[in-house]
Amino acid sequence: MDTRELARESRIVPRSFYSRRTADVARDLLGKILVNGPASGMIVDTEAYLGGDDLAAHSARGVTDRTRVIFGPPGHAYVYFIYGMYECLNLVTEPKDKPGCVLIRAIEPLTGIDVMQKRRPAARRIEDLASGPGKLTRALSITRAQNGADMTSGNLVVRNWKHQRQFEIEVTPRIGITKCADWPLRYVVKGNRFVSWFVSG
DNA sequence: GGTAGGATGGGCT
DNA sequence: GCCCATCCTACCC
Numbered sequence: 410m411d412t413r414e415l416a417r418e419s420r421i422v423p424r425s426f427y428s429r430r431t432a433d434v435a436r437d438l439l440g441k442i443l444v445n446g447p448a449s450g451m452i453v454d455t456e457a458y459l460g461g462d463d464l465a466a467h468s469a470r471g472v473t474d475r476t477r478v479i480f481g482p483p484g485h486a487y488v489y490f491i492y493g494m495y496e497c498l499n500l501v502t503e504p505k506d507k508p509g510c511v512l513i514r515a516i517e518p519l520t521g522i523d524v525m526q527k528r529r530p531a532a533r534r535i536e537d538l539a540s541g542p543g544k545l546t547r548a549l550s551i552t553r554a555q556n557g558a559d560m561t562s563g564n565l566v567v568r569n570w571k572h573q574r575q576f577e578i579e580v581t582p583r584i585g586i587t588k589c590a591d592w593p594l595r596y597v598v599k600g601n602r603f604v605s606w607f608v609s610g
Numbered sequence: 611g612g613t614a615g616g617a618t619g620g621g622c623t
Numbered sequence: 624g625c626c627c628a629t630c631c632t633a634c635c636c
Contacts, residue, residue: 473621489620
């Protein structure tokens, strides 16, 4: 499987998909293929960050230079810099002027695995290549230069793969936050070995 | 198998 | 000045 073959067997997810309730988008992104150039993988782990009283969301304190794209039209990338070293990818949801985005936490590598391994020398197993929000941006070479990028055209897109197999979905609290820490807004492909944090039971 | 601590810099009060 | 939607290494069972 390479990216050319993947493109033949899949369609880019349209903007209307993103212009919905954030939690629904987060759930429905599972099983879709995140592509950046030659590398791609199946989304297996997501988190919803809502508007309103979700104080864990970057948009909670309103529009700033950083959070502007979260308030913009759906289907765009929100990429932010964290802990001085890593970048995280979010996909903007909800209609324009309504904040909301989905953090992509992990992918199961599909194409361009050799390229991803070069970019992630610390990963000793395929399971470690992109099993975290900072790992997958490194593996796919996604940076702040792509902040605001349109996810419905160009190198960075999400695709619907027709050979996608069925799976069960597990819902848990979000990882690594302190505010609204018990809200069940994380969506995981149940039993998948590539998720960012194993769920027992 | 497990976890504690450090790296490292931008955003916001 | 403090917080932070993380990751890796070293070290310990």
